[in-house]
Amino acid sequence: MSLQYSVRSMAEDRRWQQRVRLFGNLLLETVEGWCRTNAEFPMERTVASALYLFSPRCDPFAVPDARVREHLLVIVGTPAAEYARTWPRRTDAEKSELVDSLSKILSEAVRQWNSDLQSPPIEQVNQQIVAEIAVQKYVVFHHYETTGRDYGGFFGSH
Numbered sequence: 433m434s435l436q437y438s439v440r441s442m443a444e445d446r447r448w449q450q451r452v453r454l455f456g457n458l459l460l461e462t463v464e465g466w467c468r469t470n471a472e473f474p475m476e477r478t479v480a481s482a483l484y485l486f487s488p489r490c491d492p493f494a495v496p497d498a499r500v501r502e503h504l505l506v507i508v509g510t511p512a513a514e515y516a517r518t519w520p521r522r523t524d525a526e527k528s529e530l531v532d533s534l535s536k537i538l539s540e541a542v543r544q545w546n547s548d549l550q551s552p553p554i555e556q557v558n559q560q561i562v563a564e565i566a567v568q569k570y571v572v573f574h575h576y577e578t579t580g581r582d583y584g585g586f587f588g589s590h
Contacts, residue, residue, distance in 0.1 A: 450492035454500055455485050456558040461501040463545065463554060473542045476511060479534045483514035486565050511535075518570070530568045537561055 458481055466473050481504045484490055496503055508514055511531040519526070541557045565571055 447492055451485050451490070452558065452562050454492055454495055454497070455482055455561065456555060457497060458482075458485070458500040458504065459554050459558055459561075461499070463549075465501065467549065473538070475535055475538055475542075477505070477508070478538060479511040479531055480508040480514045482534060482561055482565065483511055483518065483530075483570065484508045486562075486571050487514065487518040489517065515570075526568075530564070530570055533564050533568065534561055537564060 459478070462474060462478055481501070484504060484507060485492065485495070509517075511534075512527060515522070515527040515531065537557065537560045541552055544552055
């Protein structure tokens with residue numbers, strides 16, 4: 433393994449970990465804000481923010497760790513728009529499949545949180561969202577980047 437490959441791979445791993453961490457922070461901030469109001473859970477904004485955070489347009493180290501939600505409010509559009517910005521040549525069916533899948537994961541979590549805010553844990557929901565983003569190939573890992581991030585590749589499924 434060359435040093436250049438190793439450095440590039442480590443840098444991509446750090447970027448990936450930062451994206452996952454930022455989405456976890458966003459999810460925590462969103463749930464805390466939702467609990468303080470009588471409003472509906474901001475499903476569309478949360479899905480759109482996830483798509484932005486995992487897009488190549490997002491520099492995860494330029495997004496603040498705190499107030500992620502507030503920072504993204506002025507950046508993200510609808511889930512469909514965020515998907516189209518990342519993958520303009522993919523079909524509407526591909527776009528809808530991922531947006532619907534992420535919405536279902538969040539809807540199920542919200543349904544459970546309405547009864548018990550401790551279950552499911554936010555980290556578990558974060559992992560489900562991240563896994564779905566990887567499985568549906570919204571994020572594409574190149575062979576030189578393949579690690580456990582892609583839930584497949586050389587390491588098999590998690």
